[in-house]
Amino acid sequence: MTVGGWSAPETDVMANVGEALDGDRAVLATVVAVEGSAYRRPGAKMVIGDGDGVGAVTAGCLEDEIVALAREVLDCGQPRVERFDLTAGDDVWGLGVGCNGVIDVLLEPLAESYRPVVEAYQSGKDTVVLTVVDGDGTPVERGDRTVVFPAESGASGPCLQDTDWPDELLTALEGPTNRLLSADASDTVSVRYEGDDIDIFVDCVTAPPELVVFGSGRDVAPVARSASEVGFRVTVVTFRGGAATADRFPAADRVVSTSPADLRDVVSFDAETYAVLMTHNFVDDRIALTEVLDAPTEYVGLLGPRKRFEELRSALAEDGHHLTDDELDRVYTPVGLDLGGGTPLHVAQSIVAEVTAVHHDRSPNHLTERAGPIHSRSPVGVEPSEFE
Amino acid sequence: MTVGGWSAPETDVMANVGEALDGDRAVLATVVAVEGSAYRRPGAKMVIGDGDGVGAVTAGCLEDEIVALAREVLDCGQPRVERFDLTAGDDVWGLGVGCNGVIDVLLEPLAESYRPVVEAYQSGKDTVVLTVVDGDGTPVERGDRTVVFPAESGASGPCLQDTDWPDELLTALEGPTNRLLSADASDTVSVRYEGDDIDIFVDCVTAPPELVVFGSGRDVAPVARSASEVGFRVTVVTFRGGAATADRFPAADRVVSTSPADLRDVVSFDAETYAVLMTHNFVDDRIALTEVLDAPTEYVGLLGPRKRFEELRSALAEDGHHLTDDELDRVYTPVGLDLGGGTPLHVAQSIVAEVTAVHHDRSPNHLTERAGPIHSRSPVGVEPSEFE
Structure with missing residues (x-):
């Protein structure tokens, strides 16, 4: 959408x-x-x-x-x-x-040099895009580009797309690239090459996070839409074939009807996959919970009161699946941030705000608090220069 | 919208x-x-x-x-x-x-008996709507209704719309009505009347909160839209006439071009009015900040880095307006919850989530934390009856 x-x-x-x-x-x-x-x-x-x-x-x-x-x-x-x-x-x-x-x-x-970036992004892979911003007097020109696929690099450093850039330049870029990669940031770096400065924009292009919503009710649609708006790729999964049609969830990238046994074949879960369980059905939530806890998913949001989760947990325990502390830490129930309000769009707002914060590793405090209380700061009436 | x-x-x-x-x-x-x-x-x-x-x-x-x-x-x-x-x-x-x-x-x-509720709601007034759910054998019948205007009651108790309900019934309803009013909740209450039980649904219908967004840039539109979706009535205010046209902000209920001097004539501020300042203009933000701090507005969100607010504060101090601790407590800057993400819709999400939480008097924690850590609760394997 x-x-x-x-x-x-x-x-x-x-x-x-x-x-x-x-x-x-x-x-x-x-x-x-x-x-x-x-x-x-x-x-x-x-x-x-x-x-x-x-x-x-x-x-x-x-x-x-x-x-x-x-x-x-x-x-x-x-x-x-x-x-x-x-x-x-x-x-x-x-x-x-x-x-x-x-x-x-x-x-x-x-230009075509950007195609591998888009293709990687759309197939869920991160890239680092190196683009010459200023290369006057050097073998590279503004706009020249090479693409790094960090996930494929293993222990041997970044894996580069075929490039005719000089080896010394690529070697000089390795340090700054890795530093930006770990910070998930993008910036222009200047490297020295045969007496000249080359400015290269190092762009860490992260594939979009995936949100998998289990459910087929009307309440799934606003969650899919809100999540899509903040950059999640959204898959809606239902175990009840008839109910899940793509036109009910126009904001979803995929709507999947599957049996629990086939789930892993059609939906892949990794650490950047977030799951929200809102099937409104005890049996379906139990199946979904088992599946997503068995996957490396860091976030499992479960709609409903805490008591319902305790009943699910008890049912799993009867099956011999005693949830570990690690598994319990991944379960967010009742799902969502405590923002108040009870309409369907409030529920969606609360869920998507939570998933967004978890994805970005944030504690969802007021930003004004993160910066510290305003009135504990400089007293009024000081010179503007003190605010530099 | x-x-x-x-x-x-x-x-x-x-x-x-x-x-x-x-x-x-x-x-x-x-x-x-x-x-x-x-x-x-x-x-x-x-x-x-x-x-x-x-x-x-x-x-x-x-x-x-x-x-x-x-x-x-x-x-x-x-x-x-x-x-x-x-x-x-x-x-x-x-x-x-x-x-x-x-x-x-x-x-x-x-029926027409509901019209005063809608009219009050749309003019920003709360009502309590008393509707008979079950009145068998009594002078009132299912669907009979009377409307209370609590804000007009002063010290003398709720002010009722003209009603032919017996005085004893109205008196019996006063206690439960006031209790629900203070809790901002709605529920059915049973009152005894001449040997019979009458079930009355006491519905506290709260007028929608108002969000006043100062600004006319493209970034105002997603804030207006998201806020409107979670039930705010949105007014967009600009001091720069040409930029603010209603078609730029289709989700806003009102788009107002005004001079600072006329602001209070066209926009009223009360404790249920929330203000977000995103004019991107130092002079305009300074004017807006002065105006909203002078009003009983509890929430003043200010877009931009903390340093910018310190500069605004300093400019106000030079004018002799030294912000009090109370005023500082009402300023949220940088505006928004710390959810991460930097796109325009992330910014809107963060701002509207904050305003929603403040409006509902919530600390925007994970709901799962409010309920307490899951694994500090009952050990696994207990009987389902323990979860009642």
């Missing part, structure tokens, strides 16, 4: 990149560096074809300018880097970015 | 009730009692006209049956109460309610 151009989830942006690769010419715009603060981090993408573009590189204020620049890039066929300095001017933040930052955006004609 | 029939926010359900009052015949179905657990609490409503109905009384499994019953109620013109016992049967929870409860649903031909 596509949710507006500017606010499209990353899954939709990538889908649009894939379509553009198969279709008409398009421009890929990527935030490659941020100094100070900005609405989006390096790696934020926008793809511009004939229309207004899909994706966001700022809070919405520079996108029109990016679209105009993309037309120029299409005309001349050359990648360029545009710097937006939002720290200047009389009207501070008057440009509307709500930040005091400098943003570099790489605009490039979308 | 209407979001599907079953998952419609309460605001949409009420809007549909209002339209039905002005249009064709319809049936109002209300959960009036729950024993055990259920997906929805007493007070959950569904309005059924010609179509499939709007609103949810269960997780979606009984709605088809409710629609069929509603046709019968329209035909005979008499209210009825239907009991759904989901505790029975071989296939426990086979009916799909995901609970082990008994649910009573009142179905009544929608």
